Amino acid sequence: MELAYLWIENYKVLSNQEFNFGAKYYFSLKNKTITYSENASHIPNFYNIGSGKANITNITAVIGQNGAGKTTLFEFIRKYVLGSEIPQKKFIAVYISGDHIFVKGNRLEEYLFNFKYSQIENSMRKNKTVFISTVYDRKTEEQIPHELNLSTNFLLQKNSYESTKIQYDINLLDVFSKNKEELSLNIDLRFPDNLEVALIDNLMDSKFFYEYSEQINKINNILLIKEISKEKTLYRQLLFTVFNGFLRYISRQKKLHYNDKIRSDKELNFLLNDLIVDLAKKIDPLNADDTFLLTLRDMSARSDNYKSYKKNIKNIVVFLEYVGNLLGEGKYIDINESRDDRFTLIGQNKIIEFINYYSRSNFKKDFLEFNWAVLSSGEECIIDIFSRLYQVVKTNNGSQQLNVYLLIDEIENNLHPQWQKQILEDMIRFIRKFYSNWNVQIILTSHSPFMISDLPHYNVILMEKLINGEIVNGTLENHELTFASNIHTVLAHSFFMKNGTMGQFATNKVNSLYKQILNKPISELIFQREEFERLINIISEPILRHKLMNTLEERLKFNVYDEINLLKEEILKLKRLNNNND
Structure with missing residues (x-):
């Protein structure tokens, strides 16, 4: 099922706006009547x-400036068009x-439709x-x-963004x-x-x-003692991090506050007695590693006293044993x-293995940070996009028939x-490969003219904020074709570039230069000629550069008598100045 058309009466900056998403039919609302016509340019399976x-x-690409309403349109589609909320x-x-048309909306009885349609429920199955x-x-x-x-x-609002993101990356790396x-x-x-x-x-x-503050301080102080070997120091740093991370996790789970009484919670009492009191009794600088692991193993064996944490303790033990090996x-x-709190994992297989162990042990709160150090921000962004695209597959694994609506914000970021x-074609190939037998509709927002060049004109929605603040949407002037268009032509279009394609600093600099050439006295032009020529010669645009140079030369054209008179005037000025000083 493909979203073909949307009309919004009023939502934030959008008022009485309609959007056609480039389906085989165009739809339009006029005088409370919805009409449709065939999209003669539409190409099936394009x-x-x-x-x-x-x-x-x-x-479909929604193209527009910042503040033009792209995010608002996405929000409305997500909540009300594809979601179950009612505005x-x-x-x-x-x-x-x-060949079937379906309609969703509120107060549809107020409108006439010049075509047959079926009304769909707010919650659409298999979507x-x-x-x-x-x-x-x-x-x-x-x-x-x-x-x-x-x-x-959204992912950053979770407590485990690092492990979530790196796990997405690893899933993509593996496949x-x-x-x-x-591919x-x-x-x-x-x-x-x-x-x-x-x-x-x-x-x-x-x-x-x-x-338990005295025991906690003792455990932490011992774990922070530097060892002779850097491997042992790192491992103790890891134990310190895990110990404090687990305590933080417990405090969140139990919703503890400063100076809370905890003895009334039987499960918490058992847990803290085994984790803190017993460990503090046994631990010393010589046996800290073994004692820490032995304590957790014993807790795992008698975890019926604190069933809520049974899985956490077991996974922590497995992870720490793995890192030790x-x-x-x-x-x-x-x-x-x-x-001594940083290290590098070597080898893709070991990276995948390490992350899989870690993801099971981080008690919904990261205690490690990860960085693909040699990647640029652009390369990181590419991995981010494709790893999240692949996460859709991981999340819906086994779904045979599904209508997927992919809303992608600023894909070129x-x-x-x-x-x-290249990003659009690569995304298409990736989705075709991994999205099984699903039907996939993609709606993306962008500032990039490259998106326009990759899409037919009927798949492009342009959103613009007018001087009076009104948001409008439409197409390029004269319904210009967009697919396979010259990127320079698209970029130069008034929708993308107001007042030309030159940077504002350069524009102001060139305008100022031109005014000076026209208005400065000839005497000043002569003395500043080299400076003006240097400025003109660094201008890239040849027509503009030649125009400025010609204007300068025209103003400097005068005969030898004019030059003699000019020099005489300068001599007289100097004499007067000298007499005044006397």
Whole structure:
């Protein structure tokens, strides 16, 4: 089922706006009547290139300046059109499935439709909405029912962003390494062989467990003692981080506050007695590692006393044993020479293995940070996009029939122009390969003219904020064609560039130069000629450069008598100045 049309009565900056998403029919609302006509330019299966079974029903780009309403449109689609919420104001959404037309909206009885349609329920089965954005602008993202929110803003609201993000990366790395030749993407989606890891400073404020503060301080002080070997020092740093991270997790789970009485909670009493009191009794600088692990193993064996934490304790033990063995092998971990809380994992297989162990042990709160150190921000962004695209597959694994609506915000964010040219085709090939037999509709927002060049004109929605603040949407003037258009022509279009394509600083500089050449006295032009010529010669645009140079030369054209008279005037000025000084 494909979203073909949307009319919004009033929502934030959008007022009486209608949007056609480039389906085989155009729809329009006039005088409370919805009409439709055939889209004569529409080409079925236009985006189904390469190998794969996924059916990409349509791709629409919403292009516009900042503040033009793109985010607001996405929000409305996510909440009300594809979601189950009902807005206060009226809206009409039209879907197409084969030759059948479906309509969703509120107060539809007030409108006439010149076509047959079926009304659909608010909650549409076999539909999956996915929102992807690599933009981080600190906005609070709410969880919309039945939507998979893979935006950076939303993921950062969770306590385990680091492990979530790196697990997404690892999932992509694993599947990509197995399908690299078959995918044949334009962009080199490569993963480094090294992953930098840093321990997060998780020192727990003992006031949350004030009755145990003496024991907690003793354990922490011992774990922070530097050892002779850097491997042992790193491992104890890790134990310190895990210990304090686990205490922080317990305080959140139990919703503890400063100086809370905890003896009334039987489960918590058992847990803290085994984790803190017993450990503090046994631990000393010589046996800290073994004592710490032995304590956790004993707790795992008698975890019926604190069933809520049984899985956590078991996974922590497994992870710590794994890291200890890895350090003992001595070839997969390279410890930072200047920082004993940082190390580098070596080898893609070990990276995948390490992350899988860690993801099961981080008690919903990260105690490690990860960094693909040799990747640029653009390469990181490419991995972010494709790892989240693949997460849709992981989340819905086994779903045979599904209508997927992919809403992607600013897909070109942080990408070099060459990659902006290639990202859409690579995304299509990736989705075709991994989205099985699903029907996929993609709606994306962008500032990039490259998106326009890759899409037919009927798949492009332009949103613009007028001087009076009104938001309008439409097409390029004279309904110009967009597909395979020259990128320079598109960029020069008034929708993208007001008052030309030159940067504002350069524009002001050139205008000022031109005014000076026209208005300065000839005498000043003569003395400043070299300076003006230097400025003119660095201008790239040849017509503009020649025009300025010709104007300068025209103003400097005068005969020898004019030059003599000019010099005489200068001599007289100097004499007068000298006489005045006397």
